[in-house]
Amino acid sequence: MTHGSVFIGQPVTPVRPAGDGAAVQVNILAKHFGPTQVLRDVHFTVARGETVALVGPSGIGKSTVLRIVSGLDTRFDGHVQRPGTMAMVFQEPTLLPWRSARQNLTLIHDGLTEAQADAALDRVGLGGRGDAFPRALSLGQQRRLALARAFAGRPEMLIMDEPFVSLDPELAEQMLSLTEELITEARPATIFVTHARAEADRLASRVLDLRGTPATLSPHLI
Numbered sequence: 034m035t036h037g038s039v040f041i042g043q044p045v046t047p048v049r050p051a052g053d054g055a056a057v058q059v060n061i062l063a064k065h066f067g068p069t070q071v072l073r074d075v076h077f078t079v080a081r082g083e084t085v086a087l088v089g090p091s092g093i094g095k096s097t098v099l100r101i102v103s104g105l106d107t108r109f110d111g112h113v114q115r116p117g118t119m120a121m122v123f124q125e126p127t128l129l130p131w132r133s134a135r136q137n138l139t140l141i142h143d144g145l146t147e148a149q150a151d152a153a154l155d156r157v158g159l160g161g162r163g164d165a166f167p168r169a170l171s172l173g174q175q176r177r178l179a180l181a182r183a184f185a186g187r188p189e190m191l192i193m194d195e196p197f198v199s200l201d202p203e204l205a206e207q208m209l210s211l212t213e214e215l216i217t218e219a220r221p222a223t224i225f226v227t228h229a230r231a232e233a234d235r236l237a238s239r240v241l242d243l244r245g246t247p248a249t250l251s252p253h254l255i
């Protein structure tokens with residue numbers, strides 16, 4: 034399991050456009066942990082505005098693929114082309130605890146004005162809560178803040194690792210709807226991991242299924 038609590042909203046390197054109109058181009062030939070090969074021939078592209086779900090059994094390598102695609106893990110054979118700005122949303126929202134909700138946005142995104150941060154908070158239903166510290170926010174509000182922070186950077190690529198897991202059904206539905214709206218507005222190339230087929234069917238235009246040992250993509254679903 035590699036469910037870290039990571040958020041990246043800054044421009045990332047290498048900044049290199051993917052070919053063929055694709056925003057993201059992934060060519061993983063192999064990934065090993067020590068002597069163990071966990072991934073083999075994982076190749077896919079994601080276009081701007083497209084949402085792709087990555088599914089597969091527990092431990093198959095989904096988070097590992099996300100870490101490679103995001104650039105957090107560079108120790109693999111192959112190459113990834115990704116756009117210049119990305120955001121990551123993980124299972125647990127990672128907020129700066131001693132900073133206000135507004136500062137959680139402005140400190141992460143260079144050049145984001147307080148007015149723009151307030152507008153981003155307003156967009157996710159946190160209007161008027163700009164001065165609140167994360168601990169004063171409910172779990173649902175903290176997740177809204179994490180989403181506001183992710184989208185405030187106008188990411189060209191969005192990566193989410195089981196963003197709705199462990200939420201009660203009502204909150205999961207709220208967050209799913211909000212995420213759906215934000216994706217529709219911002220149109221990043223989105224890759225997300227989920228165990229819930231219903232989530233994949235709802236959000237994704239394409240489902241990538243990791244199977245086997247070492248794991249590769251099931252060709253019929255690509």
Ligand SMILES: Nc1ncnc2c1ncn2[C@@H]1O[C@H](COP(=O)(O)OP(=O)(O)OP(=O)(O)O)[C@@H](O)[C@H]1O
Nearest residue numbers: 034035066071089090091092093094095096097098
């Ligand atoms: N840092 C690491 N060192 C050694 N092995 C690792 C490391 N990270 C992951 N693995 C192994 O690589 C395999 C894939 O792990 P990964 O977390 O990518 O799977 P996953 O599909 O995301 O699992 P889950 O659905 O349970 O979150 C697992 O066998 C895991 O034990």
